[in-house]
Amino acid sequence: MTGTGTNTPTARAARTAGAAGFAYTAEDEERRRGVRRMKAAATALLFLVAVVYALATWAEASGVTGWPGYVAAAAEAGMVGALADWFAVTALFRRPMGLPIPHTAIIPTKKDQLGESLGTFVGENFLSADVVRVRLRALDVAARLGTWMAEPAHVDRVTAELATALRGALTVLRDADVQAVVGEAITRRAEAVEIAPGIGKTLDRVVADGAHHRAVDLVCARAHDWLVTHGDSVMDAVQGGAPGWTPRFVDRKVGERVYKELLRFVTEVRDMPGHPARGAIDRFLADFAGDLQADTDTRARVERLKSELLARPEVQDVIASAWASIRAMIMSAAEDENSELRLRARASLLSLGVRLKTDTRLQGKVEGWLEDAAAYVVTTYRAEITSLITDTVASWDADQTSRKIEAHIGRDLQFIRINGTVVGALAGLVIHTVSHSLGG
Template identity: 60%
Template sequence: MEQLGPVPGQEQKQRALRRMKLVALAFLGAATALFLATTLWQSAGAPGWVGYVKAAAEAGMVGALADWFAVTALFRRPLGLPIPHTAIIPTKKDVLGDSLGEFVGANFLSEGVVRERLRRIGVSARLGAWLREPDNAERVTSELATVVRGAVTVLRDEDVQAVVEQAVVSRVMAVPWGPPLGKLLERVFADGSHHKLVDVMCDRGYDWVKENYDQVMSVVSNRAPSWSPKFFDSLVADKVYGEVLSFAWAVKTDVNHPMRLALDKFLGEFAADLQHDPKVMARAEEVKHQVLEHPEVKTVIGSAWSSAKKMLLDAAEDPSSELRTRVRAGLTTLGDRLATDEATRTKADTWVEGAAAYLVLNYRDEITTLITDTVQRWDAEETSRKIELQVGRDLQFIRINGTVVGALAGLLIYTIAQLIA
């Protein structure tokens, strides 16, 4: 059996319980003493009014004993006797736990009660008024930063990398590259957005030819027959270089140059082939697999997570970071909207009520089971002692009241009997 935790202020409550038990016992003792005294007095010839006192004392004794029995029977067997329907809490602990669970479920965890309570509380209005205060927004931001730091620190890098690979790489692998890439290129080529790139390539090509005269001359000379005179090779190479330079200049300066037009035509056909030509599409898939299966891709994913992790930790740690500043400003703005905008407040209240109702409808049995299972695990005798410690002091007033009310009832009955006689 599971032991209950200590009761707050246990020693003070034990002293108060013992004191009230002594008070209740004193009332019983007083009634008993008065009954014995009046009985002896009557046997010695007491006046008539003594009978009234004796009747009150006798009834007070009976009331005190009856209520002592009733209070004691809640927690233990009176005088240790196996009297039926005594020691109710120890013997009926599990039944009481089930009843408590049913009571909580029916009266506190019903959809109507939860919705009505939340509606009266006005969660969004209170939250908005609280969040719009800068100190409170900063407090929430700090707590969120702590959560982020904890979550990022707990996560293992290899687990995150595996998740990213599963979530990103596997999905990219599953989607063909050809058609979407072809559509993208088709739109780019149709808009002429690629012309700036072509201009850069033409400029760099012309600059390279212009700055690499010796290399062009060397290539032409090396290709010449061995029997060709050197001066003739130099003349041919120089002529070839001049033609190449002129061609590069023409391509660079003439936007309608046949070379440029041929390039536009080639790119347009390539974009169409990526969407419709099976061979080109298959080749795009091969390139995709080669790229994504390359070891460097995993290295890039790992380094990306490491960089993101460091950025998150640094941003969460620094109160003046852009991330925390934006979160704090966002919380303050949310608080202002919840406090001043009726539409936003209504939407938020509706969402909160719906979420709470969903939890109640779907998890009410689990919540009440938590109560019943917890009570069932408690030790019966320990449970009885703890409950008595909590409410026993107030229950002693029942014994005191029983003594007083019993005495008054006995006095009234004796008086009526005397009047009738």
Template identity: 70%
Template sequence: MAEATRTAEPGLLTEADADKLRGLTRMKALATGLLVFVAVVYALATWAEHAGAGAWAGYVAAAAEAGMVGALADWFAVTALFRRPLGLPIPHTAIIPTKKDQLGRSLGDFVGENFLAEDVVRQKLRSIGLGDRLGAWLSRPESAERVTAELATALRGGLTVLRDADVQAVLAEAITRRAEAQEISPALGRLLEKTVADDGHRRFVDLMCAQAAEWLGKHRDAVLTAVEGGAPGWTPRFVDRRVGDRVHRELLRFVTEMRDAPDHPARAALDRFLTDFAAKLQGDEETRARVEKLKTDFIGRPEVQELIASAWGALRSMIVTAAEDERSALRRRATEAVLTLGARLSSDERLRDKLDGWVADATVHVVSGYRAEITSVITDTVASWDARTTSRKIELHIGRDLQFIRLNGTVIGSLAGLVIHAVTTAAGG
């Protein structure tokens, strides 16, 4: 009994066990005190009976004697659960220390069969009404903002953990592999064909003609220099300048007319060229092979690879900035999406049933597939305790209630002894 009055051993019993230990100690002291009390009463009543105090002394002595027997018997029964009474090797005592591992396995099996059964899990989840509760909670603006804030924190944390170099390498490799695996010529051909058919290229042609006319108007000397540089050395200089001037005027006239005349023959020729080129992109093997080689060479250039890799840095910075700013469009849209989801869950019974079903199926899958691993937490934990610690922990949790058995045994024993003495006296009288 003195063992339970010691303080909890460091590393064996937790700080939370301190209150239980004090309560157990008080109850043991009370039960033991009652045993001492009836023993003293028995001694005094027996002395009084022998001294001729009267018949009442016999009744008191009999009650006290039976109370002592009941108290000692129940003390033995309670103590035998946790240790050997008086250290004696009595069979079927110290039950918990000797049966520790078996008790752990039985407890694990009990939890697995009665708390982790599929029907029990489904019934419990169905009674919770998760979809309804979640919808009501998400429908509140403060809840939606909290969810958005938590998602933003998780997003920032995830992006912070990721190494930019690793992500950039993976991103560049994925884009490169996808681009190399996908032939672009047919798609480009179809796009160009549709663009020409819808006159979508006209604005681009207008822009090029306007820019060419503007450039020729401002750079006459550049044209003259180019013509003079390509002329034979034996031609007179004034002839070269006249030829250059004529070339400049003709070029300027050509692009001006092409700019101002939507039905210019050059525009029609350009349309035919683009239409033919679109057809070749889709059906001509040689053209398609050239385009694919050009694509591969373009993607393989270091500048392009660096551009692909740098895109991650810009995207990451944009996402982190938006996640940190409570007034950003990303945060606002996320909050609106959460509120919308909450409203749908609150109003759409089918959606709630689907959510409840998904949660139930997922939980049952985990419980059914990992029941042994879950219950092994109990059995392995109990098995890892030494026998003395296990006995101490269990005694701290239920020992206080068990002391009432000792108290009840003393009181009931006294009453039983009193009744037996009374009946015996009456029968003998």
């Protein structure tokens, strides 16, 4: 599995992003001012308890009996509690009084270990298949999605967003790259499939159904019209092919005769459905259809012709230009709210929403797909996700991290000092009272 090391692309990206996104802001400075005010309040309470202790001790030394001992004991314990909690809170962020005391300045010195522990904790307790499945099952995503998609207004919004995304994707794609891929795909597919048998079967059905008769009618009609219009050209061609020693009037007579016979033949073929020439055409096409399917030589010739046609630049240009037409068609359909594409997409989404809302079996299937997908992601990429946490924390500056964390939680930590002072004083008072009573 990749991405778990400290010098992988994932780790380097995490360190870069972490360093860029972790900054001490003006809001942090405002919080630190609040922390300083709470520090001053906790320290003032400590000095107040110290003053009370001094006064109570002085009163007791002056001969005052009774209450000074209780007050002194409470104040003394309060000072101890305040100093102990001050040490504990300060040790989180720095070394108390700058002394190299072990296990102090925990956050600056243990930042990377804390990041690793946090990543491990998240991976073990959040990125597990069972936790993800239970959470997704509790959310009832399929039913909620169905209820939301069953509303026409919501479907209109989704359709519009999909159309925008489709237009954006088509805009980003380079036409030259897509045309090259489309051309290669079509060419490769055409070369991989033998077309002769398919053409033969199609031609066989066409001949059997007589569908080719209209094509023959059209060819005969056009041939007749051409002969009528270009009679002189036909006769000139015949005369031009005659031997040089024949008289000119003979060549002219022969040309006229050939033209008349050719015109008569085409006219008869055009006007007579049962003309022998038509039958010959039927037999030729039927034989050719059979050869396309069964004759090895014919099939090989067709394949060679296919390869030659595909290799021609003109054909490749036509194939490549197909993407431009498809792209323009899709862009136009995506922009038009009343296009068939968007109307069908809207109807399909609305139908899906209604089914998701009411069909419990479909809801179960969708829930299962979502759970399987989420479980696969967290189990397959758990290391990459947790490494994002550890590498990001590792990229932070230790002193800046300490200041930022103190700015966010330092105010609450100062309440610990205040509570320690109060609780210590109460505990000292109770201990002194019990000791005095027992020794009394």
